[in-house]
Amino acid sequence: MIRTNTDLLDYIALLQRHSVNSIGVEAFKAKQLILEQDRRYNTVYVIKKGIAKCYITDENGKEFIQEFLGAGMEFGELEVFSEKMTICSVSSVSELETYTFSHRIFNELLEKDPKFNKMVMKALADKIRYKAPRHSYQHSYPIEDNILRLKRTFPEFTDVLPKKDIANYIGITTRSLNRALKDLKESGK
Amino acid sequence: MIRTNTDLLDYIALLQRHSVNSIGVEAFKAKQLILEQDRRYNTVYVIKKGIAKCYITDENGKEFIQEFLGAGMEFGELEVFSEKMTICSVSSVSELETYTFSHRIFNELLEKDPKFNKMVMKALADKIRYKAPRHSYQHSYPIEDNILRLKRTFPEFTDVLPKKDIANYIGITTRSLNRALKDLKESGK
């Protein structure tokens, strides 16, 4: 549920030690908006520590959470390859520390560092692999099953994340989430 | 709705003319199963002509269609980067012609041809960009809105694709699709 990529994180930590000025570091307090949907940016972030959420907001203000991002996850990288707007907003959920790359530096690394190139490629592939079954599952199964599934992969999810976010992640309303949680409790989890 | 990537297709056509033996060509009749979920493969396909569907089947046999793939779209490429099973089955919808790459050749190209590398990278990024708003939209809006949206991007969708596939793409039952189509017709589209 909260995705991570330690291989990438370790490698970037290594890179940064050798080229201090090209790779930056940034810190955010909890609940800060870092990227806003439909805007143009010039930075790629890789999470060093903390949790962020990546979400789409529709015209009615409803959020739909794409992913929760943990250590080693990138965001803002899609816009390196096509000069378009971001599709997702990204906010910090907890306090957050990130590495930052300008598009220019990121591209330079992709071109000159085959290992980096491969890792980024794999990270993209993993994002696709991860999303497919998730959305499929959410459509095909009742809410209760989806909650049980979350519990399996991330037992303490109700403690770390606000109910609103969990509901937006599953793509349901808070009301439905509460109802399902109650029913699960009554039927002995 | 049916995705394409002419840049990639053109480039591969070019590549193939110069190295006939490493890039293969394959043809499929309509409704053939090309990749089966949860199996291991060693080939990357790029569609030359025709339409394929990429879908996940759950334990109850329900299909959830991830994407319809048209000219220039790849499939089987995710497994080059992580040696895992396919998550999606892929079947031809119409007659299909594809270019084929062994993992070895695909990797060689990625390493030695920066242009190819960049195109594949961009193709991956586009798949992610495309999926996010689609699933978000499907969750947030009633079926009728989703159908109208399809009609806008692909007006003849009801002629080319079977109802079953359209329903599985939106993530609803055929019954619901028919109901919505009927209501739309009655209210003057």
Next chain:
DNA sequence: GCATAAAAAGGACATTTGTCCCAACCCATA
């Protein structure tokens, strides 16, 4: 051209989920 199977359309009903509320609670701070 006929027989059979598959796809499409839709009626009737059950279930799920959302909408709109309101009440309880936590907790920051004036």
Next chain:
DNA sequence: TATGGGTTGGGACAAATGTCCTTTTTATGC
């Protein structure tokens, strides 16, 4: 300590969607 915003939990009802089934239409093989 009182006040107000935000989060949580849930009641009552409405709307959307699914399930099950039957009928009609269209495609396909012999």
